[in-house]
Amino acid sequence: DAGITQSPRHKVTETGTPVTLRCHQTENHRYMYWYRQDPGHGLRLIHYSYGVKDTDKGEVSDGYSVSRSKTEDFLLTLESATSSQTSVYFCAISGDARDTQYFGPGTRLTVL
Amino acid sequence: QKEVEQNSGPLSVPEGAIASLNCTYSDRGSQSFFWYRQYSGKSPELIMSIYSNGDKEDGRFTAQLNKASQYVSLLIRDSQPSDSATYLCAVTSAGGTSYGKLTFGQGTILTVHP
Numbered sequence: 258d259a260g261i262t263q264s265p266r267h268k269v270t271e272t273g274t275p276v277t278l279r280c281h282q283t284e285n286h287r288y289m290y291w292y293r294q295d296p297g298h299g300l301r302l303i304h305y306s307y308g309v310k311d312t313d314k315g316e317v318s319d320g321y322s323v324s325r326s327k328t329e330d331f332l333l334t335l336e337s338a339t340s341s342q343t344s345v346y347f348c349a350i351s352g353d354a355r356d357t358q359y360f361g362p363g364t365r366l367t368v369l
Numbered sequence: 370q371k372e373v374e375q376n377s378g379p380l381s382v383p384e385g386a387i388a389s390l391n392c393t394y395s396d397r398g399s400q401s402f403f404w405y406r407q408y409s410g411k412s413p414e415l416i417m418s419i420y421s422n423g424d425k426e427d428g429r430f431t432a433q434l435n436k437a438s439q440y441v442s443l444l445i446r447d448s449q450p451s452d453s454a455t456y457l458c459a460v461t462s463a464g465g466t467s468y469g470k471l472t473f474g475q476g477t478i479l480t481v482h483p
C-alpha cells in the first residue's frame with residue numbers, strides 16, 4: 258500500500274469554525290490531490306498540488322484553501338466550516354501526471 | 370465541462386458470471402483511464418489502468434478502451450461475491466496544464482449473488 262495517512266480520520270465540528278485536514282505521504286511523490294465524496298456527486302477534486310508551494314484549484318474549491326510547505330504534507334483548510342462541507346475527504350498522491358493516483362484512508366467530517 | 374458517465378446501476382450478477390461495466394467520457398484529449406473499486410466505507414483502490422486503444426487483461430479483469438468512440442469498459446470474469454463493490458471510472462487528460470486531474474464517473478454498484 259502507498260504510504261498515505263490522513264488525520265484526523267473523523268471530526269465533528271460546528272458551523273463557522275476553521276478546520277484543517279492533513280495528508281501525509283512517505284512516497285516522495287510530486288503530485289497530491291484533495292477530493293470530497295458525496296452521495297449523488299461522486300468524487301470531486303477540491304485542490305491539487307504539483308510541487309512544494311505549487312497549488313491550484315479544482316472543481317469545487319470555494320470555501321477551501323490548501324498549503325504545501327514540504328513534499329510530504331498537503332493541508333486542506335476549511336476557513337469557516339458550513340454544513341454543506343459535511344463529507345468524506347480523500348487525499349491522493351501520484352508520482353507522475355499520467356500515473357495512477359493512490360488514495361488515503363479518508364476523513365469523515367461532520368459540520369453541525 | 371469534462372464529463373464521465375457510467376452505466377446506471379445497480380448491477381446484479383450471479384456468482385461465476387461476467388460483469389460488464391461501461392464508461393463514456395466527453396474530453397477527446399483524455400489520455401489516461403482508470404478503474405477503481407471502492408468497498409463501502411473504504412477508499413478507492415486501483416483495479417486497472419489503460420492508456421492505449423485495445424484490451425488489457427489482468428487476471429479476471431479486462432479493460433477495453435476505444436478512444437474513437439470515447440468509451441472504456443471493465444469486464445470481470447468469474448464474478449465472486451467479494452467483487453461486490455462500487456466501481457469508479459476515472460479519466461485524466463495528461464500533458465499541458467492538466468496535472469493529472471481526475472474526473473470521476475458517478476460509480477456503478479455491483480452485487481454478485483451466490
